Amino acid sequence: MNPSVSDPVITPLPKEAPVAASRKLFTIGLPAASDPADHRFALTPEGAQQLIENGFEIVMQRGAAAPIHYPDSRYAECGVKIVERAQAWSADIVIQLSRVNRTDVAMMRRGAMLLTLLKPLQATRDDIKALLEAHIITVALDMVEDMDGNRPFADILAEITGRAAIVGAVSLLADSFGGKGILLGGVTGVVPCEVTVIGSGRAARAAAGSAFGNGALVRMFDNDIYSLRRAERDLNCRVVTSALHRRVLLNALRTADVVINTPVEPAMVFDTEAIATMKKGVIIFDLTERAGADFPGVTKCCVGPDMAIPTIKGTQRRVCYTNVVNAVARTTAMALSNSLLTMLTRLVDCDGMTNALRLLPGVRSAVVTFFGKPVNAEVAKKAGVRQADINIFLTLS
Numbered sequence: 001m002n003p004s005v006s007d008p009v010i011t012p013l014p015k016e017a018p019v020a021a022s023r024k025l026f027t028i029g030l031p032a033a034s035d036p037a038d039h040r041f042a043l044t045p046e047g048a049q050q051l052i053e054n055g056f057e058i059v060m061q062r063g064a065a066a067p068i069h070y071p072d073s074r075y076a077e078c079g080v081k082i083v084e085r086a087q088a089w090s091a092d093i094v095i096q097l098s099r100v101n102r103t104d105v106a107m108m109r110r111g112a113m114l115l116t117l118l119k120p121l122q123a124t125r126d127d128i129k130a131l132l133e134a135h136i137i138t139v140a141l142d143m144v145e146d147m148d149g150n151r152p153f154a155d156i157l158a159e160i161t162g163r164a165a166i167v168g169a170v171s172l173l174a175d176s177f178g179g180k181g182i183l184l185g186g187v188t189g190v191v192p193c194e195v196t197v198i199g200s201g202r203a204a205r206a207a208a209g210s211a212f213g214n215g216a217l218v219r220m221f222d223n224d225i226y227s228l229r230r231a232e233r234d235l236n237c238r239v240v241t242s243a244l245h246r247r248v249l250l251n252a253l254r255t256a257d258v259v260i261n262t263p264v265e266p267a268m269v270f271d272t273e274a275i276a277t278m279k280k281g282v283i284i285f286d287l288t289e290r291a292g293a294d295f296p297g298v299t300k301c302c303v304g305p306d307m308a309i310p311t312i313k314g315t316q317r318r319v320c321y322t323n324v325v326n327a328v329a330r331t332t333a334m335a336l337s338n339s340l341l342t343m344l345t346r347l348v349d350c351d352g353m354t355n356a357l358r359l360l361p362g363v364r365s366a367v368v369t370f371f372g373k374p375v376n377a378e379v380a381k382k383a384g385v386r387q388a389d390i391n392i393f394l395t396l397s
Contacts, residue, residue, distance in 0.1 A: 025055040025348050029091025030080075031104065032064035037302060038098035039067035039329040040336075042115075047337030049078035054345060057081070061088040068330040095340070097141075099123060102130035111371070113137045113353050115340075117153075118368055118379070119289055128383040131369045137353060138369040140376075141336075144343065145362035152339045155202055157325065158287075160335060162206030162262070164328045165285035168303070168321065169195075169258045170214055172283050180281060184258075186215025194219070196252045199262030200227040200241070203287050207260045208239050219252045222264055244268070253277050259284045261294055269294050275318065284320040291322045303327050358394050 028051065030043060041064065043051075048058050059081045062072060072082045088094070089107035095115045096104070099122060108114065114131070118140040131138050142154040172179045173193065185192025195211040197204045200222040208218045212235065219240045222228050228241040242248050244264070253259065254277045261268070261284065275297060278284075286292045292300040298320045325332055343363070350356035357364045367375055373388040374380035380387035 025057070026092035027057045027059060028344070029088040029094040030058065030060040030064055031085055031088040031094065031096055032061045033067070033098040034096060034101050034104050035098035037323065037326075039326045040097040041065055041068045041329065041333045042095040042097055042336050042340060044068070044330075044333050044337045045070055045074045045078045045080075047334075047341060048075060048080050050341055051344060052079040055348070056344070059083045059088050059091055061085045064088070068333045093344070097336075100127060100131070102126060105130040105134045105136075108134050108136055110135045111137075113139060115139050115141055117142050117157075122289060123379075123382060125382055125384065128369075128374070128379055132372050132374060132383065135372045136369065137357075137367060137371065139363065140366050140368050141339075143366035143368075145365060147362070149362075152342075153336065156335045156339065157332070158201065158203035159206045160328060160332055161287050161325050162203035162208075162260070163210045164324045165207050165260050165287060165321075166195075166210035166214065166258075168285065168324055168327060169211075169283050173257065179283075184211065184214040184216045192216050193257040194252075194255050195258045195260065196249075196256040197221070197239075197260045197262065198244075198268055199264045200224060200231040201262055204260065204262040205231050205234055207262070207285075207287075208235055211258070212238055216258070219256075221249055221252070224265070250274060250277050254279070256282060258282070261286045261288060263288050267294070270296075272297070278318055280318065282318050284318065285324055286320050286322050287324065292320045295320045354394065357390070364390060364394075 033039065052058055060075055060083065062082050062084065065075060076082055086107050089104055090109050091112065093113045093115060094108060097117050100114070100116060114136055116138065118138060142151065142157065144153055145151055170184050173182050173184060175181070182193065193216050195216045195218045197208050197218060197220045200220055204220060208220060208231065211218050219242065220228065220231055221242050221244050223244050225243065231239060232241055253274060257279065259278070259282060267290070275295060284295060284298065286294060288294065298318045301319055301321050303321055303324045303326045346360060347353065347356045350359045357367060367390055368379045369375065370390050370393055373393065374383055374385055375388050375390040377387050
């Protein structure tokens, strides 16, 4: 070899290094509502597509999104697999907003997670025992808290319900066949309708704000003075507020064209005298979990989808409408999709469901059953068993 000639410089060529395959995330199941009277659905096609792009697999029961007017093909275009009911219930995470029953829960696999809107006051003992026997993790979405202590699912549902009630009231009052053929307000020289709101929480404030937007005169009643003060602040002091003094409340009910009943403590039950005080033709929207039980003797109507609020012919009857959220099921799906995207992304970032419960106290506090044990006081009481402490199980697992 000629020493005057330097050795060639060898430059390594770039080569793709082998990488581990992306880890498979959870399968999300979207079954149709178990309760035919509940038309809420959890995910829009856009929301489902974003979850799929983040690595989830989504399976949806055929026709499950019909109540929010989306065909199966719209979800299939986004990557959702259209399956039968049993397959949707056998996913890693099942989202079911209506009350679940034993037959459906029996299709879930052991160790899966159920995201629902469990309301202990409405769930039967048999429903709860089915959840315990399935050895799954049940999370009540309406109890989930964020980093600031807010309840995003419960708050958005309350806001939607309050606004939908006023939209329904406007429609019913303007109906010349079943209503009075009048506007809620806002016409110069014409006395506006009066809206009486029981409670001052998020649903009550949303209803009051919408009523103001339509020109109504609004009165709000609650025993929580600090909550009333917040309502005054949020509504720029346009609402007339009062504690729940019986005489003052009866006077308000006597002249009210619309009554919005929202949760208060203690719960209000209107006696015969209070109901007799109300106008004939008054429109009542009950936004509590008791579905009209606070108004004994008043005609009850359950709201259906498509804003299909039943009209009662004639204006001489008092009517109480319940389940108003059905009237805006698509809006509900869009709002819930936003919160679910955030929550599910945080769950997988924690590398496993059990680990997520350790790291996310806001989700942990919303767990009601944990692998066969009731970890919520109301659920345990309903099931007739002793409440267990979820923190002990998470420490030992």
